[in-house]
Amino acid sequence: MQEENTVKKNIEKIIRTYTSDMARVMKEKETSVIKIAVAQKEKEGAGIIKIGKNTIDKKNKDSSKILFVIGGVILIIIAVFGFYYLKEKKLEIDNPIIENTDPETKISYDVKSYLTISNITTISDIVNFITTEKTKTEKERSIKSIFINRITEESGELSNIKTLDFLSIIKTSAPSPLLRSLSDNFMTGIFYKTNSQHLFIILETTNYNQAYASMLSWEKTLLDDMINLFNIKIENKKILENKWKDVIINNKDVRIIHGEDGQGILYYLFLDKTTLLITDDVDTIKEIITRFQIK
Known part of the structure; x- marks a missing residue:
């Protein structure tokens, strides 16, 4: 009878120890998950996105988009001016401007x-x-x-x-x-x-x-x-x-x-x-x- 009580106590002790260990592990894991979530949120707020093992700076990505748009606008402007420049040159060739070059004179004139x-x-x-x-x-x-x-x-x-x-x-x-x-x-x-x-x-x-x-x-x-x-x-x-x-x-x-x-x-x-x-x-x-x- 005494031996049964001893075994029962040992089993209860083992169960309490296991439960305590599990609670501690779960608590640590919960803390890690929360930390990861908070860290990810902070990174997103700072403009950093993590995809798998790769980290992308969101600000750099947005800057690249802006530079791409500006470059496109500049190219369009250059193309427009180039078109009108060539058009004016063609008009000059087709209709040359005749200029008078006055020679030097021995006296002044009015x-x-x-x-x-x-x-x-x-x-x-x-x-x-x-x-x-x-x-x-x-x-x-x-x-x-x-x-x-x-x-x-x-x-x-x-x-x-x-x-x-x-x-x-x-x-x-x-x-x-x-x-x-x-x-x-x-x-x-x-x-x-x-x-x-x-x-x-x-x-x-x-x-x-x-x-x-x-x-x-x-x-x-x-x-x-x-x-x-x-x-x-x-x-x-x-x-x-x-x-x-x-x-x-x-x-x-x-x-x-x-x-x-x-x-x-x-x-x-x-x-x-x-x-x-x-x-x-x-x-x-x-x-x-x-x-x-x-x-």
């Missing part, structure tokens, strides 16, 4: 106009253009420079015609030595007075002695060459045979030919050893001398 010519342009075309420009209202004692350009058929570009081209179009009989002494640059213009407007031509020479001697030779036909361009009215053709004479205007030696009433109808002079002026009016000479000296 206004300017452009005459564009072609291979079939005649002196009549130039005379008509000048006549039209003379009828326009401009400030008194102002000078208008007339730039004569030619369109290149191959490229469609404008270029300033050269002196020899101009003299050829207006059909002059200038001596060959004079033509060889002239540079490519020249100027045509109009001087506006109160009741009249006067054309002038400025030529540039690289050889004063040759140009001066050639001008004396050209006097035989100079008036006849310029009569249409300057719109000089002559009823008696014998005027074309008149002799040129010397006069002084603003301390400059000037050559002059007189008309039927004894008035000067055409003049020429050298402003310096490189610059030749041809015009039909004394006031125009004075104004150009003043501007030439200032410039």
Whole structure:
């Protein structure tokens, strides 16, 4: 009987020990589960996601998405601008912009106009253009420079015609030595007075002695060459045979030919050893001398 009681007590002790151990283990496991859950929550709050053995930073993932979107927007903007840039370039090629490059002039001017010519342009075309420009209202004692350009058929570009081209179009009989002494640059213009407007031509020479001697030779036909361009009215053709004479205007030696009433109808002079002026009016000479000296 005593032995049975002893065995019973031992069994109860074993059961209590097992129960105690199980409770302790369960408590520890419960604590571990809670700790894991809390740790996972903290990681998620910090932007960290754990998938299996791999850990992903949520913030880095979101940043990558933002950078991807921004990059896509930038590429779209570049594509749009590239499209319009190529479109504008195509328009420039199909419709080139013709720009005027004005040559240097020996005197200052107040206004300017452009005459564009072609291979079939005649002196009549130039005379008509000048006549039209003379009828326009401009400030008194102002000078208008007339730039004569030619369109290149191959490229469609404008270029300033050269002196020899101009003299050829207006059909002059200038001596060959004079033509060889002239540079490519020249100027045509109009001087506006109160009741009249006067054309002038400025030529540039690289050889004063040759140009001066050639001008004396050209006097035989100079008036006849310029009569249409300057719109000089002559009823008696014998005027074309008149002799040129010397006069002084603003301390400059000037050559002059007189008309039927004894008035000067055409003049020429050298402003310096490189610059030749041809015009039909004394006031125009004075104004150009003043501007030439200032410039």
